[in-house]
Amino acid sequence: MAKLIIDDLHLSYGSTEILKGITATFAQGEIVALLGRSGSGKTTLLRSIAGLEEPKKGVISIGDQPVFDAAAGLNVPSEKRGLGLVFQSYALWPHKTVFENVAYGLRLRNVPKAELQQRVAAVLDGVGLGHLGDRYPHQMSGGQQQRVALARALVYNPPVILLDEPLSNLDAKLREEARIWIRTLIKRMNLTAVFVTHDQVEAMAIADRIVLLDGGRIVQAGTPEQLYTEPVSLFASEFMGVNNQIKSRVQDKRGGYARIELSGHPLWGKDRAGKGVSEEATGVIRLEQVEVVDGPGGGDGENRIPAELETSVYLGSHWEHVFRCGDQTLRAFGRPLPAGTHWLHLPPEQLWVF
Amino acid sequence: MNRATRIAVIVAMAIAVLAPIGLVVYQSFLDGPFFQPKTAFTFSAYEFVLDDEDFFDALYNSCVIAFGMTAIAVPVGAMLAFLMARTDLPGRRWIEPVILVPMFVSSVVLAFGFVVSLGPAGFVTLWFKGTFGFVPWYLYSKTTLIVIAGLTHVPHVFLYTSSALRSLGSDVEEAARMTGAGPLRTALTVSLPMVMPNILYAAVLVFFLGFELFGLPLVLGDPEGILVLATYLYKLTNKLGTPSYQLMAVVVVAIICIALPLVALQRFLLRAANRYVSVKGKAAAQKPVSIGVWRWPAAAMIAAWLLFTVVVPISGLVLRAFVSSWGEGVNLLDVLTLAHFRELMEFPNLTRGIVNTLLIASVGGALSVGVYTMLNLAAHRWQSGWTKLMDYLVLLPRAMPGLVAGLAIFWVFLFTPFLSPLRQTMIAIWVAYTLVWLAYGMRLVSGALLQIGPELEEAGRIVGASPGRVSRDLTIPLVKVGLFSSWLLIFVTFMREYSTGVYLLAPGTEVIGSLLVSLWGTGAVDLVTALSTVNIAMIGGGLLLMSLFGKRSHG
Numbered sequence: 001m002a003k004l005i006i007d008d009l010h011l012s013y014g015s016t017e018i019l020k021g022i023t024a025t026f027a028q029g030e031i032v033a034l035l036g037r038s039g040s041g042k043t044t045l046l047r048s049i050a051g052l053e054e055p056k057k058g059v060i061s062i063g064d065q066p067v068f069d070a071a072a073g074l075n076v077p078s079e080k081r082g083l084g085l086v087f088q089s090y091a092l093w094p095h096k097t098v099f100e101n102v103a104y105g106l107r108l109r110n111v112p113k114a115e116l117q118q119r120v121a122a123v124l125d126g127v128g129l130g131h132l133g134d135r136y137p138h139q140m141s142g143g144q145q146q147r148v149a150l151a152r153a154l155v156y157n158p159p160v161i162l163l164d165e166p167l168s169n170l171d172a173k174l175r176e177e178a179r180i181w182i183r184t185l186i187k188r189m190n191l192t193a194v195f196v197t198h199d200q201v202e203a204m205a206i207a208d209r210i211v212l213l214d215g216g217r218i219v220q221a222g223t224p225e226q227l228y229t230e231p232v233s234l235f236a237s238e239f240m241g242v243n244n245q246i247k248s249r250v251q252d253k254r255g256g257y258a259r260i261e262l263s264g265h266p267l268w269g270k271d272r273a274g275k276g277v278s279e280e281a282t283g284v285i286r287l288e289q290v291e292v293v294d295g296p297g298g299g300d301g302e303n304r305i306p307a308e309l310e311t312s313v314y315l316g317s318h319w320e321h322v323f324r325c326g327d328q329t330l331r332a333f334g335r336p337l338p339a340g341t342h343w344l345h346l347p348p349e350q351l352w353v354f
Numbered sequence: 355m356n357r358a359t360r361i362a363v364i365v366a367m368a369i370a371v372l373a374p375i376g377l378v379v380y381q382s383f384l385d386g387p388f389f390q391p392k393t394a395f396t397f398s399a400y401e402f403v404l405d406d407e408d409f410f411d412a413l414y415n416s417c418v419i420a421f422g423m424t425a426i427a428v429p430v431g432a433m434l435a436f437l438m439a440r441t442d443l444p445g446r447r448w449i450e451p452v453i454l455v456p457m458f459v460s461s462v463v464l465a466f467g468f469v470v471s472l473g474p475a476g477f478v479t480l481w482f483k484g485t486f487g488f489v490p491w492y493l494y495s496k497t498t499l500i501v502i503a504g505l506t507h508v509p510h511v512f513l514y515t516s517s518a519l520r521s522l523g524s525d526v527e528e529a530a531r532m533t534g535a536g537p538l539r540t541a542l543t544v545s546l547p548m549v550m551p552n553i554l555y556a557a558v559l560v561f562f563l564g565f566e567l568f569g570l571p572l573v574l575g576d577p578e579g580i581l582v583l584a585t586y587l588y589k590l591t592n593k594l595g596t597p598s599y600q601l602m603a604v605v606v607v608a609i610i611c612i613a614l615p616l617v618a619l620q621r622f623l624l625r626a627a628n629r630y631v632s633v634k635g636k637a638a639a640q641k642p643v644s645i646g647v648w649r650w651p652a653a654a655m656i657a658a659w660l661l662f663t664v665v666v667p668i669s670g671l672v673l674r675a676f677v678s679s680w681g682e683g684v685n686l687l688d689v690l691t692l693a694h695f696r697e698l699m700e701f702p703n704l705t706r707g708i709v710n711t712l713l714i715a716s717v718g719g720a721l722s723v724g725v726y727t728m729l730n731l732a733a734h735r736w737q738s739g740w741t742k743l744m745d746y747l748v749l750l751p752r753a754m755p756g757l758v759a760g761l762a763i764f765w766v767f768l769f770t771p772f773l774s775p776l777r778q779t780m781i782a783i784w785v786a787y788t789l790v791w792l793a794y795g796m797r798l799v800s801g802a803l804l805q806i807g808p809e810l811e812e813a814g815r816i817v818g819a820s821p822g823r824v825s826r827d828l829t830i831p832l833v834k835v836g837l838f839s840s841w842l843l844i845f846v847t848f849m850r851e852y853s854t855g856v857y858l859l860a861p862g863t864e865v866i867g868s869l870l871v872s873l874w875g876t877g878a879v880d881l882v883t884a885l886s887t888v889n890i891a892m893i894g895g896g897l898l899l900m901s902l903f904g905k906r907s908h909g
Binding site: 050051052077078079080082083084085087088089091092093094095104105108109152153156 | 807809810813815816817818819820821827828831832834
């Protein structure tokens with residue numbers, strides 16, 4: 001069942017178009033990441049859902065109820081939409097205690113005192129801060145403040161919870177813990193959540209579905225796995241992982257595959273952009289898909305190329321090797337290697353031609 | 355606030371700002387006071403004023419004084435700012451608060467101080483004559499007036515330049531040092547040029563204040579008949595025997611016409627200046643520049659300036675308030691007395707003036723801050739034509755010197771039937787004060803409001819609070835501290851205000867400032883110095899409170 005529907009949303013600041021027609025559906029109980037670079041419109045989209053920005057065209061519906069409809073002149077103010085939002089800076093009110101920060105939403109809803117006490121205590125317990133209600137925000141660590149911000153957004157059971165870069169203010173170690181913690185909490189409460197991030201690892205770790213945005217448009221939407229293994233464009237493939245890029249021209253095409261060339265060696269890859277023969281194309285392969293092999297191999301030795309080892313970097317769990325092949329470099333992971341020429345295998349199903 | 359409330363507040367402000375100005379312009383085209391039944395439209399008032407030699411004399415004097423004092427205040431103020439903000443000058447922390455004193459003492463009080471210290475029969479003059487046998491200065495000349503006006507306006511330049519210098523990161527100076535520039539060269543080629551827009555702004559501000567000058571020329575220019583625009587206006591009341599409203603209106607229109615472009619220019623420069631500094635340099639920890647042996651001449655220069663502009667006039671004034679007589683050969687210790695203060699208590703209008711001043715500064719100041727807060731909230735986080743209109747409206751009262759605004763408010767209360775019973779109450783004074791300090795107060799409060807991030811208010815909307823509740827539950831409590839310090843500044847400002855109440859002075863509306871102006875005219879020096887001393891003590895109390903509060907909120 002669709003919980004949140006966005007239809008053809010456009011938004012501009014003056015003459016600058018920020019959102020250029022966003023259409024998306026968010027299902028009940030789903031965690032969706034809005035992923036993109038800064039300036040891609042992801043935060044603006046989130047703020048439009050929250051009612052903090054006013055689009056010039058389009059429809060936003062929560063449940064079955066439209067909250068924004070430009071054509072009908074409908075724009076329900078933020079406070080009437082009943083959503084929860086966790087701000088990037090947390091935006092905890094410094095003059096209220098943790099308890100009062102969380103309780104404010106319930107006070108506005110005239111919840112009786114006893115019930116209010118009990119609900120705030122429950123949600124604070126839920127985020128692991130049950131004992132810190134009397135503190136003021138400035139007496140807490142960044143991680144604790146983030147939990148308070150989440151508690152404040154959850155306490156009145158919003159139909160959809162929005163999170164704006166919720167982890168960006170935490171340090172690296174804390175962030176990894178918080179990813180798992182937030183996902184577990186949202187899943188346990190069976191909430192619909194939309195969160196903004198520029199970090200593809202974070203998006204993949206937390207979200208059920210990722211919506212990748214660029215320049216105010218949706219580039220691709222799908223499960224983290226789909227986005228990682230089947231990117232629809234060069235941009236999507238670059239955004240989601242660490243790649244080798246091979247600049248070339250399409251030499252030949254056959255059965256959904258296209259042939260490109262790396263310093264004279266033919267390479268077959270999946271034809272992902274439908275480029276014609278002799279058109280310029282880019283071959284893309286993830287670093288971890290490049291295999292170092294013993295030799296040219298049997299048969300026709302398809303997609304195997306010789307390359308000179310230029311340098312190796314030790315990264316703890318593995319080595320990263322940089323190879324030179326003609327005028328281009330290729331990187332691969334693997335065990336330590338001696339200097340000299342090595343053979344690399346680029347499996348055709350893992351090499352995408354855009 | 356919702357849209358309708360916002361618009362209502364802005365419209366109310368527009369009426370309050372435009373009514374006095376409209377009335378003045380209307381009056382300037384009449385041939386008699388506006389309340390007389392038979393008045394006709396005419397240009398005769400303009401013809402009269404433009405034919406009056408005294409008017410052009412006053413205009414010329416205003417120009418000369420404004421230029422002269424700018425030429426003195428800007429270099430001294432900029433140098434002082436650099437020494438205080440950027441160097442290892444000894445005793446910086448002690449000097450800093452004293453530098454601003456001339457800003458907080460009303461200029462008419464300072465002027466009295468100069469008279470009793472440096473006037474022909476002043477303390478310092480007599481002492482100098484007794485010691486050296488001659489006196490090399492004459493207080494009542496135009497040159498002296500320019501020098502005094504210039505030196506007493508140094509704090510304005512200091513304030514804007516030093517705050518800009520402080521927000522400038524050390525890194526830009528360190529970069530200059532790394533490429534091989536010495537400390538002096540760094541100051542002249544990097545630091546000062548980078549704050550040039552702020553210095554320029556301060557220069558225009560001082561020039562503008564020069565045009566508005568009233569207290570200093572009233573006291574120091576009068577004995578030699580040196581008139582400036584404001585004193586010309588003040589004297590005009592008595593010039594023709596009967597109050598000639600239309601002539602006064604013409605002079606007011608002239609003053610506003612000169613002031614308005616200057617105000618617009620200041621606004622433009624301030625924006626340019628803020629843009630310039632905010633993008634440059636990282637405001638990291640600043641290391642003061644070492645100026646070596648130059649510390650001592652620099653410190654001596656600052657001490658001399660402080661001695662002349664603060665110590666001499668104020669100590670002279672306070673001393674004068676406590677002695678019964680003085681002159682050549684009189685031992686001051688023998689003539690110490692409290693008689694002047696006792697005398698003060700015998701005049702009901704003077705005691706009323708003291709009480710009224712306390713009331714207008716405390717209660718009135720708080721109400722004004724309330725008004726400024728309302729106005730700011732009406733425009734808060736709202737992009738629209740209405741807020742732009744408000745931006746410009748705020749500037750209009752700024753173009754009216756206190757004397758002029760007081761006159762205009764007086765007329766408004768006279769003109770509007772339902773307001774006229776309030777004319778002789780403190781309400782009229784409060785309206786005038788609030789209007790005169792509108793731009794200043796708005797800036798104080800908006801500074802406090804800008805301190806809170808927009809997301810704190812957005813968070814309130816998201817959890818379900820209406821705009822009104824957000825203001826009440828979040829915005830106001832968050833700016834409480836800022837509002838309190840705004841009130842303290844307004845308190846001191848209202849305490850020292852002297853020119854706005856001059857035309858509104860009536861039984862029941864006495865304030866210290868306007869009483870001082872009228873008492874000076876009668877020559878009651880004993881009372882004037884005693885009342886001035888009371889005023890200084892009250893301002894001192896306000897400043898003390900401010901520094902205590904500042905310490906607490908910083909710690």
